[in-house]
Amino acid sequence: MNIKHPSLKTIAILITKRETGHHGVPLAVFMLLLTLSVACTSPAPDQGRDGMTASPALVDPNATGQTRALFVNLDRIRQDHILFGHQDDLAYGVHWINEPGRSDVLEVTGSYPAVYGWELGHIEHGAEVNLDNVNFGQMKGWIREGYERGGVITLSWHPDNPVTGGSSWDVEGGHNVIAEILPGGDLHETFLSWLDRLADFIGDLTSVDEEGNSHPIPVIFRPWHEMNASFFWWGDDYSSHEEYRRFYRFTVEHLRDQRGLNNILWAFSPNSLSEFDYENEYWNWYPGDEYVDVMGFDDYYTTWGGYGHEDGVARLTEYLVWLVEQSEERGKIPALTETGQKDKLDDADWYTNQLLAAITGHPTAQRIAYLLVWRNSNKATDRQDHYYTPYPGHPAEADFLEFVNHPLIWLENDLPDMYSIR
Ligand code: BMA
Numbered sequence: 001m002n003i004k005h006p007s008l009k010t011i012a013i014l015i016t017k018r019e020t021g022h023h024g025v026p027l028a029v030f031m032l033l034l035t036l037s038v039a040c041t042s043p044a045p046d047q048g049r050d051g052m053t054a055s056p057a058l059v060d061p062n063a064t065g066q067t068r069a070l071f072v073n074l075d076r077i078r079q080d081h082i083l084f085g086h087q088d089d090l091a092y093g094v095h096w097i098n099e100p101g102r103s104d105v106l107e108v109t110g111s112y113p114a115v116y117g118w119e120l121g122h123i124e125h126g127a128e129v130n131l132d133n134v135n136f137g138q139m140k141g142w143i144r145e146g147y148e149r150g151g152v153i154t155l156s157w158h159p160d161n162p163v164t165g166g167s168s169w170d171v172e173g174g175h176n177v178i179a180e181i182l183p184g185g186d187l188h189e190t191f192l193s194w195l196d197r198l199a200d201f202i203g204d205l206t207s208v209d210e211e212g213n214s215h216p217i218p219v220i221f222r223p224w225h226e227m228n229a230s231f232f233w234w235g236d237d238y239s240s241h242e243e244y245r246r247f248y249r250f251t252v253e254h255l256r257d258q259r260g261l262n263n264i265l266w267a268f269s270p271n272s273l274s275e276f277d278y279e280n281e282y283w284n285w286y287p288g289d290e291y292v293d294v295m296g297f298d299d300y301y302t303t304w305g306g307y308g309h310e311d312g313v314a315r316l317t318e319y320l321v322w323l324v325e326q327s328e329e330r331g332k333i334p335a336l337t338e339t340g341q342k343d344k345l346d347d348a349d350w351y352t353n354q355l356l357a358a359i360t361g362h363p364t365a366q367r368i369a370y371l372l373v374w375r376n377s378n379k380a381t382d383r384q385d386h387y388y389t390p391y392p393g394h395p396a397e398a399d400f401l402e403f404v405n406h407p408l409i410w411l412e413n414d415l416p417d418m419y420s421i422r
Contacts, residue, residue: 057331059266059293060256066419067218067263070152071293073418074333078369081410082359083152085115085372086389087338090142091134092378094391098138104376104391109404111411116146117372121158121168123201124194131158131167132375132382136201144207147217150415154220154267154337154372155202159194161233162187168232178239178247195251199259216263218419220294222337223251226271227285241284248287267294269337273319274302282326294369295327296337303354304341313354317361324367336371340388348395351403359408366408 056071063071077083086105089112091097093104105113118139121131129135143153158168163175181191205217227244230237234244248268255261268286270276278297286292297319305312320336327334341350359365377386390396404411416422 056293057289059252059291060262060264062262063264064216064218064262066215067265069419069421070218070220071265071333072421073416074152074369077410077416078333078367080408081414082366082368082408083114083370083410083415084404085117085152085154085370086113087117087156087372087375088119088132088134089113089116089376090146091139092382093376094379094387094394097378097381104387104389105411107392108390108394108397108400109411111404111413112146112149112151114410114412114415115152115154115370115372116143117154117156117374118143119156119158119375120198120201122160123157123198124159126197132377140201140204143205143217143219146412148207149412150418151412152220152370152415152418153205153217154222156222156225157198158232162190162194163233171230171233171235171238174238175233176239176243177233178243182243182247182250192254195254196259199255199261202255202261202264203259205263216261218263218265220265220267221255222267222269222294222296224248225269225337226298228270228276228281236285244285245287248285249291252287252291265293265333266291267296267335267337268292269296269298269335271297272299272301273297273322274299274315278319279322289330289332292330292332294335294337295323295330295332296335297323298338299336300338300340300342303350303358304347313358314361316354316358317365320359320365320368321362324364328367334368336368338374339371340373344385344387345390345394345396349399351396351400352406353399356403356406356409 056068056075058068058071060067089103089105093102096102103112105111119130119132119134123130123136127136130139147153160167161170161177163177163180164170164172166172179185180187182188202219202221203216205219206214207217208214224234224244224247226232227234228236234247239247252266255264270282270285273282299316299319302316302319303312324334339355341347341354347354359368373388375387376389376391377383390400403409
């Protein structure tokens with residue numbers, strides 16, 4: 001680890017001393033150091049990022065060692081680097097589907113992405129394929145493959161609307177769906193069965209180590225995202241902020257406490273901060289420090305002047321600085337949980353001129369742990385012109401290479417072991 005911050009150094013010295021104390025210095029000195037280091041690592045809201053490196057307060061106090069290590073390593077690495085992620089990377093690309101080993105990112109850069117995003121929509125029905133036609137059995141294999149190569153896994157979920165039977169985007173009738181599915185609501189039992197199918201899937205994500213022992217694969221799960229907008233049934237217009245927060249907490253508690261899943265880091269991510277008075281309103285939906293490990297936001301619009309902001313790059317920098325500062329105050333991991341040039345990459349310089357320019361616009365903005373761009377929808381079978389990384393021969397190839405070769409940006413080939421703490 002490259003320790004840049006004096007206070008982080010202090011903690012590291014304390015910990016080193018604590019270890020020495022274990023093996024020799026008088027007990028009183030050891031206890032004093034231990035007390036100091038515990039004080040330094042308690043999850044006080046004003047603690048700052050330095051305190052969490054040694055002993056983060058995770059949403060799940062029983063998180064597996066690898067899950068905890070993932071958090072610690074994301075936190076360490078983000079001091080100097082940002083992991084690049086891509087949704088559905090191994091399942092299909094713009095010109096291929098379901099071909100083992102392929103990846104548009106690999107074919108352009110020579111490395112797989114550092115973060116793999118996967119989508120669980122329709123798992124709630126026990127379906128064989130997700131809403132984008134990705135087979136869930138194969139998805140488990142791809143998740144295992146990415147993890148075993150050293151990558152990081154993040155999961156999103158666009159479940160159908162349990163009231164109307166339509167999709168996540170079906171807001172017809174403006175129903176307060178959350179009220180219907182929380183305890184006491186008419187559809188609570190249905191919703192529990194949906195959560196249980198989701199939990200079964202996450203519980204099945206396992207890997208076998210060299211000794212033949214199976215263990216869970218750590219994942220960053222990001223439910224009920226973009227809630228400040230109103231295009232999903234869990235969106236802002238359809239329930240109160242208090243109901244939304246209860247809903248997020250209920251989801252955490254069901255998977256963690258009822259289902260005993262200990263391989264999850266929990267991510268919270270509203271839609272673009274451009275869209276609302278984020279400094280005051282981010283907290284409207286925030287379920288609380290005890291329910292969030294990764295603080296993020298999604299942004300597709302700001303860099304090219306969406307929401308009427310002509311100074312888009314500077315705005316995105318401003319949002320990232322705010323996110324990093326807020327995350328560090330709370331001992332959380334900041335991340336740009338979804339981004340990309342919407343809807344297709346027709347600005348050949350977007351990656352360096354917009355995204356990288358925004359990130360490098362301020363030293364604090366650079367301390368996000370990862371960013372994830374959305375999927376490369378297959379041209380022949382799925383949506384046309386709905387892709388977020390170039391493929392070989394695409395005009396943005398050279399710019400994308402320049403982006404990934406920037407020392408800040410890390411792909412899978414750059415990663416240290418994310419699942420142990422050294
Ligand atoms: C959206 C689009 C949709 C897709 C959904 C879930 O942003 O990519 O086509 O169904 O994500 O992956």
